[in-house]
Amino acid sequence: MNPQTVLVIDDERDIRELLTITLGRMDLQVDAVGTVGEARRALGERSYDLCFTDMRLPDGNGQEVIELIAANHPDMPVAMITAYGNVDAAVNALKAGAFDFVSKPVDIQMLRGLVRTALRLVEEKRNGGGAAKTNDSSDRLIGDSAAMQQVRATIGKLARNQAPVYIAGESGVGKELVARLIHEQGPRASGPFVPVNCGAIPSELMESEFFGHRKGSFTGASVDKEGLFQAAQGGTLFLDEVAELPLHMQVKLLRAIQEKAVRPIGGRDEIPVDVRILSATHKNLGQLVEQGQFRQDLFYRINVIELRVPPLRERRGDVPLLSAFILKALAGKSGDGVGQLSPAARDALDAYDFPGNVRELENILERAMAMCDGAIIDASDLMLPQRGVRADAVTPARHEDAAAGTAPASASANGGLDDYISNLERTAIVKALEESRYNKTAAARKLGITFRALRYKLKKLGID
Template sequence: MSKQTVLVIDDERDIRELLTITLGRMELDVDAVGSVSEARSALAGRRYDLCFTDMRLPDGSGQELIELISETYPETPVAMITAYGNVDAAVNALKAGAFDFVSKPVDIQLLRRLVRTALKLSEERKAEAGGAKGAQSSDRLIGTSAAMQQVRSTISKLSRNQAPVYIGGESGVGKELVARLIHEMGPRAPGAFVPVNCGAIPSELMESEFFGHRKGSFTGAHADKEGLFQAAQGGTLFLDEVAELPLHMQVKLLRAIQEKAVRPIGGRDEIPVDVRILSATHKDLAALVEQGLFRQDLFYRINVIELRVPPLRERRGDVPALADFILQQLATESGMPSGRLKPDALAALESYHFPGNVRELENILERAMAMAEGDTIEAGDLMLPQRTHTADGTGGAAVPATSALRGTAHSDVPLEDYISNIERDTIVKALEEARYNKTATARKLGITFRALRYKLKKLGID
């Protein structure tokens, strides 16, 4: 079996020799050149499985070589060799299509890990003709709208490099699913995908959660603990709701990303980490930067490439396929026949605004299955909030269909919570009036006994 080939482009002789020796010990066939013109000749005469290029070369820049390789030899991953701390050059290289970057002085262990990951990617690109991973994306991202086709295409491109990706979009659009697909379709798929909700970790525990700690480093630290970065070693760390990070933690996160190393609390030495960073939030991160609530340097570091996931109202044509998929999932989970939407129910869904996006559609259909008589869902079973109208005739806020029971919705309460509170109050009152006879309560509410049982369980009513 022939050796895999690597091209090293650097005008420093010591760097060329170091990489040639290190990669040679990994049983790779290495060519090393010192200029753009020599690199162009080498690329024209031989196919390479991986390239390394310095940023500054005597007759040009590594940036133009990255662009050349990305356009002309797309199956060949290319990594930038950059001066220590030169974050701007690294970011520009990633945007131009680089797979990753290596800082001088070169850390041999990090270099070896990068090479192994890159060579996996090279093999996958050669085997991509069958399109198996694209099919996987199609299977899990439901919809054929132009917006979703664009998202699929972008995911496919992003899975081929190691650039940090910022996934923007409203709550409920499926940002975590997009992050998982970027991970699963790339060379890091065998590694762990570690999602973390940054808003769910108490501020005082964040450093320990992200970087780990050593036994005895603080009260309660009874044993060594690895952090999220170590848990994601060789894989992907997904920072959901990254806007919720406090400023002191943003500084530490920035250093970990730039240095590709973490220091556990109480530890003396930094631990190298090989982790790809994906992040997401439903907030306007750029606006938070302007307000001084999010560090600009961290924003540029995690937002090398931005992927926007469209809200459901921008792809209404996908609603029928999404609804069918969700109903089939609910049927599988419950062991019951799949629900069927009547034409009036489907029309109601297609015309609804969906402020809660796909997550809201899931909740609506789950509730409708509990409310429906049999397996057929009618428009009334959906219990869609009705939109109010202002005096000038324009559309106002969405108000739950059951709002007459408790007045109008409060703007500071999330719609889903507001509806749940109404349902809980109404069911508790009906139970009290029926002296906790569930059959009588269901009759009083005008719902099936099965629907009442479902709601009691969902709402936690004992």
């Protein structure tokens, strides 16, 4: 088998030599050059499995090299060599498409970890394994809406580099699921995925939880303990509810991320850690930064790339597929038949806003399965709270009631929840059709449902 090849671009001879020796010991064949011009030439003459480039070069910069490789050799991972503590350069490199970065002075152990991860990525791509896995695991992310397709495509891209990703979105939208998929579809898949709920760790235990401690370092530390960073070695650390980190911990975390090393409490030495950081919160982190409750430098560091998972009400076309998926999973757990939604139940879900997003849909369906007779779930089994019915569905009905001088329709007065909901739907649909001059495509868009769903509803509600 041919040895794997690496191109090193750095104008400092010491760095070139260090990398050549270290990578050579890993049985890699290394070409080392000192300028962008020489790099261009080398890249034109042969293809490499991996590239390291310095930021500042005599005739240009590393950013140019990253862009050149992204354009001509999109499958080649590039790692940036940055000056110690130069967060801006590291962040810019990751944004430009660098796979990862190493800061000077280069830590050999860390370098080896990075090389192994990068080459695993190359190998997976070559064997087509990455693509197969992508399909497998993205099957778990249900939803065909344009918004979800976009999220799925972004996950695939983000899985391939090592940049920290900040996953934004309301509670229950699927942020943790997205984080898991980024991990599983990338070269760290065989390493651990360690989720941490930052809001659940008592402030005084946080440092020990994250970085570990040495026996005897404080009262109660009776044995050496490994921290979460060490537990995630070679894999991914998912910082859920990252906004809950106290400020003193934010400083320590920033340091660990920047230096890729941690020092256990009571320990003398720093331990290098090769961990990818993903984080999430349902809070507005940008706003917390403005209010001084979250450190700007940490925000900048973990938010190299932001992925927003939209709330369910912005992709309500996904509700039927999600419901079917959840009902199947519930049947698998209980051993009963797969629950089916009655048409009225489907309409009721369609009119609901899901403030608790997919997790709420799971809870609603689980409760409904317990409530319903047999396997058919009716609208009343869903027990939807009225607060969540879409404003655009309720308001027109109220207008009409007011215009007609009647009291607002209530479920009990009008022959049950189904009729009540159908009336709300009819009013909302007619209003949307009028406002869009009877253009069904535009009306469906206004209502936030698919064209097919609108056609179905028009037929069901007897609207011509």
